[in-house]
Amino acid sequence: MPKxxxxxxxxxxxxxxxxxxxxxxxxxxxxxxxxEPGLVVNGSVGSRTAAFAAIEASRPDLVIVDLxxxxxxxxxLIKEIKTRHPGTRSLVLSFYDEAAYAERAxxxxxxxxxxxxxxxxxxxxxxxxxxxGEIYMSEALQRRLAERYVSGHTLEATSTMRALSDRELxxxxxxxxxxxxxxxxxxxxxxxxxxxxxxEHIKNKLGIESAAExxxxxxxxxxxxxxx
Amino acid sequence: xxxxGRTKAIASEFAPPAHSEPDVIEIADRERRRLGRELHxxxxxxxxxxxxxxAALSRDLAANVGPGPAASASEILRLLNExxxxxxxxxxxxxxxxxxxxxxxxALGALARNVSRAHGTHCVLIDDGRCPSLRGETxxxxxxxAQEAVRNAISHGKADEIxxxxxxxxxxxxxxxCDRGVGLPxxxxxxxxxxLHTMEYRADAIGGAxxxxxHPVRGVVVTCAFPLPAPAGHRGADAQMPN
Ligand SMILES: Nc1ncnc2c1ncn2[C@@H]1O[C@H](COP(=O)(O)OP(=O)(O)OP(=O)(O)O)[C@@H](O)[C@H]1O
Ligand SMILES: [Mg+2]
Numbered sequence: 001m002p003k004x005x006x007x008x009x010x011x012x013x014x015x016x017x018x019x020x021x022x023x024x025x026x027x028x029x030x031x032x033x034x035x036e037p038g039l040v041v042n043g044s045v046g047s048r049t050a051a052f053a054a055i056e057a058s059r060p061d062l063v064i065v066d067l068x069x070x071x072x073x074x075x076x077l078i079k080e081i082k083t084r085h086p087g088t089r090s091l092v093l094s095f096y097d098e099a100a101y102a103e104r105a106x107x108x109x110x111x112x113x114x115x116x117x118x119x120x121x122x123x124x125x126x127x128x129x130x131x132x133g134e135i136y137m138s139e140a141l142q143r144r145l146a147e148r149y150v151s152g153h154t155l156e157a158t159s160t161m162r163a164l165s166d167r168e169l170x171x172x173x174x175x176x177x178x179x180x181x182x183x184x185x186x187x188x189x190x191x192x193x194x195x196x197x198x199x200e201h202i203k204n205k206l207g208i209e210s211a212a213e214x215x216x217x218x219x220x221x222x223x224x225x226x227x228x
Numbered sequence: 229x230x231x232x233g234r235t236k237a238i239a240s241e242f243a244p245p246a247h248s249e250p251d252v253i254e255i256a257d258r259e260r261r262r263l264g265r266e267l268h269x270x271x272x273x274x275x276x277x278x279x280x281x282x283a284a285l286s287r288d289l290a291a292n293v294g295p296g297p298a299a300s301a302s303e304i305l306r307l308l309n310e311x312x313x314x315x316x317x318x319x320x321x322x323x324x325x326x327x328x329x330x331x332x333x334x335a336l337g338a339l340a341r342n343v344s345r346a347h348g349t350h351c352v353l354i355d356d357g358r359c360p361s362l363r364g365e366t367x368x369x370x371x372x373x374a375q376e377a378v379r380n381a382i383s384h385g386k387a388d389e390i391x392x393x394x395x396x397x398x399x400x401x402x403x404x405x406c407d408r409g410v411g412l413p414x415x416x417x418x419x420x421x422x423x424l425h426t427m428e429y430r431a432d433a434i435g436g437a438x439x440x441x442x443h444p445v446r447g448v449v450v451t452c453a454f455p456l457p458a459p460a461g462h463r464g465a466d467a468q469m470p471n
Contacts, residue, residue: 022273028280035284068269095272116276117312120283120305178261216327219261226268226319 014131015058018044019051019077020066020093029064029093029119036124048072048080055085062131065110067094067101071187075108075166082109091130093123100225102141104166112136161221163205171198173225176218256426257372267319272312279308327368333359335371336392336403343378343390351378351390358396360456369430370403370452373438376423377405377450385409385448401456407447412440427452 016033018041020026026044033039043054047069055063063081067074078090091112092105102113111130114123118138126136137145164172174184181199185192199214208214286301327335336353343351362370374392381387387409395402413419424440427450431438436454443449 020273022270022277024274024277025280026277028277028282028284031284032280035287095268095276116273117309117316119276119280176261177265178258180258215257222261222264226316 013038013040014061015040015042016127017042017051017054017058017060017063019046019048019063019069019074020044021046021068021070022066025066025116029123032120032123033127036127039127046070048077051077052080052084055081055088060088062127063088063090064093064127065090067092067096067105073166073170073188075104075170078105078108078110089130091126091136093119096225098138098141099144100161100221102137103145104169106135106137108166113138113141160206164202168198168202168205171195172202172218173222175199175214176220176222178219256422259422264319267315272315272319275308275312275315279305279312282308327364327371329364330367331359332362332367332370333394335367336374336394339371339374339378340390340392343382349382349388349390351392353392353394355394356396359394359401360396362457366434366454369434370454373427373430373450373452374403374405376427377407380423380450381405381407381409381448385411387447396456399456399458400453402451402453404449404451406443406449408443409447411446412442412448416440 016039018026018029018033020029023046026046030041030044033041042058042060045051045054048071051063054060065074065077065081069077074092074094078092081088081090090110091114092102092110093114093116094101094105095116098113098115105113112126112135114126114136122138129136161169161172170188171184174187179187181192181195185195188195202208203214206217208217282301282305286298286305289301290298330338333353333355336355340351340353343349378390378392381390385407387407389408391404391406393402393404393406395404417424427440428438431452431454434454436452439449439451439453441449441451
């Protein structure tokens, strides 16, 4: 059974860790969160390794995770937090459209999804909700999930993407951002062969025939995901 | 065709021999996606961070100083949020319009709408409704030509009005992009970046020709004349080049 958030500060305040690779964003986020009485940011880091060091050292009540970290994948990080530290809650803060990534984030173990465009208005509410043990999602996402539950399917463009595994989607996203296979391999710490094999699977699953068509579709996907 | 020879000459000058023409186009597309990414994942993040800082400041001022200063901070926050939307739109505008599976008219229409929305420039498509269906590759080249011409019209020409026209004859068609901007500098050929070269490549690749010229009144016109597939039962009767 997951533990209730511990009272790490000893005075009833909740502690948070920020994982985002952008320093200005981390700085602003810290100020915003700490403007709320009862919340303390006791760490802000930019990578997976640093995140685990911080979690082990300070046992935060909540980790706020950016999905697109420079070197690491946010979804992987959330899954790993869930297995290694089941008592630590996580919340996603991303610039990418909720329709593109929120469900995957929740499936990975996050308890909420907030887009950076709505940061000032919804982040603090989302943090409160998640800290009190609830799940936070926007009304639009609640509606979409309910509709799918009722109808058993969805007509959105993002739905065909559901066939892709998290890793395949990550590769697809990187292709759409204009990265080469070599760059993707270096970023993910995998061999070029592995990435090529992911690419083959993606092509099969999406019925894509050529490299040019893959680039086109991936670009289109990124464009949609940025619509936020 | 003269233009073709010239395009090739320029090509060998800026592309290392190891790169074939499609490679060069591929590189240009990739570069555009990279810029879009940097805007989205770099600049937008900074702005969002500053917006969050400002939100914190505004709360602090409201609690400890007074409503006047807090309102000023909120004003800054509102402006920052507008700037973020603009930067995000720009990041999208830089992402090539998706062409796959679309007709030329459709894709050009989407381009015009994107541009109008993202840049606040009036960009319209005027099409004579006579464009036959084209090969996917041809459509892609034409849309990319229009996209680069529009990009130039906005960034160099500071144009607030852009017309994309598509005129189809029996065996020939002309795509033109006409802006009401500041016009071409004398030495624009010497300033050429990837844009003009790539447009010429693309025109060449579909058997057409590209012309970049001053508009008779004001601004710039980019024209790409290209052959249409012969319709079944017709043999190119009036194959003369327009203009
Ligand atoms: N619509 C226009 N209005 C005014 N000047 C233009 C226009 N189109 C092109 N130019 C001029 O022609 C030059 C060459 O254009 P080109 O697209 O090749 O290069 P660029 O836009 O500077 O670089 P790149 O396209 O590689 O980013 C531009 O630098 C600009 O001076
Ligand atoms: Mg240009």
